[in-house]
Structures are given as structure tokens and as C-alpha cells.
Amino acid sequence: MNRRTWTLSLAALSAAFLGACATSPTGTAGIDNSAIGKPEFRAHVKTYGLVYRLPKDVTDVLDAKITTPLQQNLLRLGLNAEANTFNLPHVTVVHIHSADPATPQKMLAAMPALPPVLDGVVLKTFYTTEAAKGAGHPWWLDLGIVKTGPAFDNMMAFNTRATAAFAPLRDGPLPRVTGPVYAKMGDAGKELVQTVGVSGVNVVKDGKELRSHNPHNTLVYSMAMFTPQLQASMDQVAADFNKVLPDGITTSFKNVSIVELAFSGNVLREIYRVSLEDGSVYDVATGQKLR
Numbered sequence: 001m002n003r004r005t006w007t008l009s010l011a012a013l014s015a016a017f018l019g020a021c022a023t024s025p026t027g028t029a030g031i032d033n034s035a036i037g038k039p040e041f042r043a044h045v046k047t048y049g050l051v052y053r054l055p056k057d058v059t060d061v062l063d064a065k066i067t068t069p070l071q072q073n074l075l076r077l078g079l080n081a082e083a084n085t086f087n088l089p090h091v092t093v094v095h096i097h098s099a100d101p102a103t104p105q106k107m108l109a110a111m112p113a114l115p116p117v118l119d120g121v122v123l124k125t126f127y128t129t130e131a132a133k134g135a136g137h138p139w140w141l142d143l144g145i146v147k148t149g150p151a152f153d154n155m156m157a158f159n160t161r162a163t164a165a166f167a168p169l170r171d172g173p174l175p176r177v178t179g180p181v182y183a184k185m186g187d188a189g190k191e192l193v194q195t196v197g198v199s200g201v202n203v204v205k206d207g208k209e210l211r212s213h214n215p216h217n218t219l220v221y222s223m224a225m226f227t228p229q230l231q232a233s234m235d236q237v238a239a240d241f242n243k244v245l246p247d248g249i250t251t252s253f254k255n256v257s258i259v260e261l262a263f264s265g266n267v268l269r270e271i272y273r274v275s276l277e278d279g280s281v282y283d284v285a286t287g288q289k290l291r
Contacts, residue, residue: 031168035172036173036194040178046099046101048260049094049096050094050107050162050166050256051091051267052253052257053088053089054090055254058089058123066219066241066245070219077233077234082224087221091123097174100171104258107169110165110168112158112161114276119150123248124145125242126141126143126242132177132183135183138176138264140220141234143217145215159201163201163202173193176263177193200212201213255275256273256276
């Protein structure tokens with residue numbers, strides 16, 4: 001099956017599935033937003049997502065220059081859980097929360113038109129970030145992506161399509177954007193949580209695309225309280241890494257993967273891998289290509 005035929009088939013499946021599950025214009029059947037205004041985080045059951053796995057040319061550089069000093073710094077700061085957190089290195093497209101174990105299959109059926117191979121992606125600039133300023137946790141150490149060029153534009157356009165396609169499959173908001181995080185969000189962030197279940201994604205409102213997505217690779221996931229002292233220490237770690245990789249790492253993303261994630265967003269397992277070159281789908285568990 002060629003890429004165009006496969007994409008059209010997915011579009012037909014997507015239309016049929018979303019039409020069946022949506023009982024309102026915004027497709028909110030079965031979506032419970034009651035956890036948004038509570039003081040505590042929503043209980044986490046299952047998070048699924050669409051991500052670009054980092055290719056080997058990137059992970060080789062990170063392993064050679066960043067991984068060991070990062071581990072040493074985390075242990076020095078008493079961040080033992082963070083040093084031992086499992087994660088498949090990736091750049092996120094979008095995450096949703098759903099307890100339904102069939103969600104990965106539904107995501108595959110709802111897959112929007114794929115971007116071309118993303119050539120010339122530049123991962124550059126390490127920095128710390130919080131889920132919401134002042135919420136205390138979670139927080140992350142990220143490696144950013146240069147926000148110019150055709151690859152970035154295609155990445156952003158795909159995020160808009162993917163958010164619209166997958167948001168109706170959620171059962172409610174992503175747990176890490178509820179409770180203390182939601183309380184500290186601005187109005188725009190709160191609206192995204194209410195309407196698509198997650199912040200930091202691109203949406204279309206009143207016919208205009210609103211781009212709040214910030215693609216990046218995360219190296220540290222933490223639920224420790226992000227005190228001023230800890231932030232200062234981790235900001236220094238980021239500054240040191242920026243001296244190690246001042247020009248960043250240039251690569252290409254040739255696949256996009258449906259994955260399962262933990263509460264903080266670290267990828268636990270890859271489920272389906274979809275080629276951006278020909279649209280073929282690889283079932284990671286069985287090792288089989290799907291029609």
C-alpha cells in the first residue's frame with residue numbers, strides 16, 4: 001500500500017470512528033473534566049501519546065557527552081528517582097489520558113495526514129521548565145528545538161492535525177495539568193485543558209491556528225519540589241551543557257510512534273511505529289508490519 005492510499009484509508013477510519021464517538025460538535029462524549037478544578041492531581045491511569053523517537057545519531061551524541069555528567073549531577077543533588085527514571089528518548093507530538101486499553105488502536109485509526117520526513121531538525125539549548133510557574137512540580141530539564149525552517153513548520157502543522165484527531169479519544173484531562181498546575185495556569189492554558197485535555201498544543205480557534213506547541217526532548221522528569229535552590233542548580237547544569245553542545249545536534253525524523261507514557265511524560269513503551277517515508281505501520285510487540 002502506498003503512502004497516499006494508506007493516508008486516505010486512515011482518514012476514512014478516523015472520520016468513521018470520530019463520528020461514532022462524538023455526540024456534540026466538539027466530540028466530548030465520555031470526557032469527564034470534573035478533576036480540573038480539584039486541588040490535587042487527577043489520579044493517573046494510562047497516558048498514550050504520539051512522539052518522534054530520537055534517532056541513533058542524536059542518542060549517540062547525548063550518551064557520549066551529556067548522559068554521564070547529567071547522572072552525576074542528579075545524584076549530587078539527591079535526585080535519585082530522577083536519575084533512575086526510565087524513558088525512551090523522544091520529542092512529543094501530543095499526549096492524551098485514557099483508561100481504555102484500546103486507545104492505541106483508536107489513535108492509529110484516527111491518525112491524520114502525516115508530515116513528510118522532517119529533515120534538518122536542530123535540537124539545541126538546554127533549559128529547565130515547570131508544568132506551570134509556581135505550581136512546584138512537575139518540572140523538567142529539556143533540550144529545545146530550533147523554531148525555524150521547513151522541518152519545524154511541518155512539525156507544527158502536524159501537531160495541529162494530531163491534536164484535533166486525538167483529543168476526542170481522551171477520557172478527561174491529562175493528570176499532570178490538573179490540581180496545582182491548573183490553578184497556576186493562565187487563561188489560555190486553562191482553556192486548552194478544558195477543550196483538548198492538555199496544554200502546550202496547537203489548536204484552531206475561530207478559524208485561526210493558535211500555536212502554543214513547544215517541541216523538545218526531555219532529559220529529566222521530576223516530581224520533586226522545584227525550590228529556588230534546586231532551580232538554580234539545574235539551571236547551572238543546563239548552562240554547562242549548552243557549552244558542551246553550542247551548535248546543537250542536527251538530525252532527521254523519519255518515523256512517528258504511538259507510545260504509552262508515565263505521569264510525568266516519560267515514554268514507557270513504543271506500541272506502533274509509523275514511517276513518514278511510506279506510511280507503513282510496524283507493530284513493535286509482534287514485529288509485524290500492518291496493512
